Amino acid sequence: MPEGSAIRIVAVIGAGHAGRSFAMACAAAGLYVALEDVMPAKLRRAEVEYADLSLRGGFGELQLASTVEEAVREADIVIDFVPDELESKLEIFSMIDRMAPPKSIICTPSESQSITDLASCVYRPDRCVALRGKLIKGENVRVLYAPATSHETLGAVASLLARLGIIAIPEADPDAPSLTKNPAFMR
Numbered sequence: 001m002p003e004g005s006a007i008r009i010v011a012v013i014g015a016g017h018a019g020r021s022f023a024m025a026c027a028a029a030g031l032y033v034a035l036e037d038v039m040p041a042k043l044r045r046a047e048v049e050y051a052d053l054s055l056r057g058g059f060g061e062l063q064l065a066s067t068v069e070e071a072v073r074e075a076d077i078v079i080d081f082v083p084d085e086l087e088s089k090l091e092i093f094s095m096i097d098r099m100a101p102p103k104s105i106i107c108t109p110s111e112s113q114s115i116t117d118l119a120s121c122v123y124r125p126d127r128c129v130a131l132r133g134k135l136i137k138g139e140n141v142r143v144l145y146a147p148a149t150s151h152e153t154l155g156a157v158a159s160l161l162a163r164l165g166i167i168a169i170p171e172a173d174p175d176a177p178s179l180t181k182n183p184a185f186m187r
Contacts, residue, residue, distance in 0.1 A: 014081030027060030
């Protein structure tokens with residue numbers, strides 16, 4: 001994503017309650033959203049919710065996708081809503097990294113995973129962040145960044161959250177290795 005560009009295309013991976021809610025908030029904010037889930041019933045439910053949103057004046061666009069590849073094809077940002085388990089996060093980060101364009105930011109809501117560790121497993125560690133907190137209008141959300149995360153990435157994510165009425169609080173990943181020297185090794 002070129003510097004100064006706004007996020008316009010959001011891919012949401014996982015159409016469970018949290019993923020659907022986030023996708024609907026993005027659509028209501030006027031964004032183009034590609035929502036993916038392996039369960040067709042979850043996508044049908046999202047389609048019904050989006051139709052209701054459209055009747056109430058939502059003006060974004062929601063595209064349903066049956067594969068991750070289809071969802072991330074043109075995404076400026078990809079946000080996964082897979083279970084907050086290391087294996088699930090590593091698998092989805094790997095898939096997104098292979099399938100999304102180089103401009104795409106990879107973002108994951110996670111209360112327990114280190115974004116530094118996850119970012120070290122992809123070819124774009126400068127474009128990775130984790131979100132901690134409730135992704136609900138009016139809430140504060142910590143945007144955890146790895147040492148390699150770019151200022152452009154942090155700015156783009158903060159702008160997206162602000163557009164959704166969510167307050168972004170950037171914070172260095174507490175699980176990132178410290179750069180201070182260990183006195184035991186200095187002998």
